[in-house]
Amino acid sequence: MPTRLLFIEPGGCHDTLNIKLIEGAKAHKQYAALSHCWGSNQPLRTVRENLTQFNKSIPWPDLPQTFQDAVTVANSLGISYLWIDSLCILQDDFLDWERESSQMANIYENAVVTIVAASSAGDSDGFLHPRPEIPQGTVMLQPKKPGLDATPVRFRGRLDHYDDSRLQDPLEQRAWAFQERLLSRRTLLYSTHELRWECNQLRLCECRHNSLTSRANSSHPYAIEPSLSAPPTRTDIYAHWHLQIAKRYAKRKLTKPEDKLPALSGVAHRMSRLLDDQYIAGLWRNDLFGGMLWQTETNSPPLSKPRSYRAPSFAWASVDDAITYHLYTLMKYINQSSEILEVFCQPAGLDPFGQVEKGHMVLQGPLVSARD
Template sequence: MTAYIALSYCWGKSQNVTLRSENLELMKLGFMVSGLPQTLQDAIAVTRALGQQYLWVDALCIIQDSPSDWEVESSRMASVYRNAYLTIAVATASDVSEGFLSRNYRATNPWYREPYHEDWLNRDGCSTMLGARLVEATEFFNDKGDFAHKLPWTLRGWVLQEQELSRRLLIYEAYELHWVCQNKNTYQCSSDQVLSSGYSVDLLVGPPIFSITASTAHKQQWHHIVVHYTARELTDSRDKLPAISGLAKIFQEVIQSPYFAGMWVKHLLWDLLWDCVGRNVGYASEQYIAPSFSWPSASSDVVFGLDLMSPTDEWVPRAVIEDIGSIIDGKDPLGRLSNGWIKLRGFTFKAALADNPDGPQEHGFQRYSVWTEYLGEAIFKKTHG
């Protein structure tokens, strides 16, 4: 296979050079690099510096006004990033016009201080340099102890699978390079601390995607991915399933389970126990994305109820799936849907949909004057081990 580098970046509003049906033949003849947005120019420079000939860029490799080409290519994202020699990740630029090799961070960050450095002799008597950089921790944390700054790259929904599927990531952050591969996560200054760049690159905690096996706790790992994914942003809500289909393909190869609206038939009962949290709680997308009982239908962040329970508790299914089905909208079997349904047999109880007394946007079920957030007890029974 021919080696190539992939690019992961934020389009922003300045992506004015794209591959389209009307310029396809003209683009094949070639174009001036100087006419490309700055981020693409910088990525080409890095590719050449690394001695590589080919660079994969979505804007130039997918026909943007062709729904059929977009569907086919978006379904191949797993192989594109998984097979790349490495992925260049532009973490700090929110727009393709900004670039990443020559940005003036001193002007945009008033807290920045020039690093201290002086000539130094190490313990072996060799001449080297001693350097230090001031890191203002109060600039990076909010009152909840979370990182106050998030890199634009980590906020985008499409980026998650590019980030997780890449075998090697060369991340351009504010002041240094961040290297991530299957067995190493380090910064240019040799520190393993996230604060070394003054920002947080949200790398998932848990087994690497390439280590997922049939024996792995892939149910929890998939839930972990979904929780991180729903906290990110998508320009088009219809991309909710396509933008994670590459990761779904990798999981499906391992766990050998039918995929259904962002959930797995193999452990569907667990996947059904999701709940809305954070922004836009309780609101569905204005367009049809997925059936209302599946997490992609919600516009808010989600969590999975059983993942929050005590590890000493055992939850045993007490419902049975009798029928399940969906209608694919397009060419990607793991992508967009036009319909979906499920039929369960199990225990039920009468309840009324009610407002949560703790918040006007929260909804749940009122049963015998007892507030219930979800119907988990009707699907599972709990045992203590």
């Protein structure tokens, strides 16, 4: 269980619900988690100063609209416990934040459902609101066989649900939300246009175009393991990490650039179980040559160096830009003529998958001129 959870006391209308912060060990039932955009103004968060008060009660009017909507959804589902990062992690205590963020994989994996406020750009926006109309109508189909009556058929415009490069929902652009989606067993997603359900077995949407579609579909972007008819090999898993996870994650935005690695640490922890490999700032020790074949999508203007150290320069986590792995797909045609003599990466804290303090690599191989 998470260290802390919000307890929604049963009974009463939504605007009279009593909410308080409790120790996770005292929770006796399953909990829901919230995935959300904080926004530029975070009106409510837990700090040392208000922790004692929040343990007693958090006034309903003090909750921003997105939090109120999440409580409403959880309460409607009969779920009495809710995890919200900004309220369940002490925001002015670095050690508490580091400890809890390192448990992100367990928190989202163990939630009975993750409520995804995809359409909300900030916590004051909310997500339970009227949605734009989608073109729909009725046409009459006239049978070719004489004597049969025409049949009315309703139609509705289709949405590109799962190609996150096209989705315009604010949360789809945020880096932290990416791993929250991957780690969750079940998600209830409130998008701009419709409500969607995803789990390991199927995906459902209001327009029904993608209903009853197995998550084993290889086009699904939110899967930690590659979707193949046969059990994936290590090569398959490495390729999936580079071409699907790292590539999709790198283009997302962060409020704090230093969160580049912590915001993916939960997924990296899960992946390490599959690979039994050493994690090195977004890359893997036994696939370093392949992992270093990344390129930035931006050619001009030149990328500026991050203000604070984040990762060694051979790792894509060292830059703020979308990346590609075009050369990785050609690995089988590349003759490896270099050898890695040494690689070192020191975590900045307790989480081996989190922030990096320093790192280096020693290579041996032929040299060529990079410029004329």
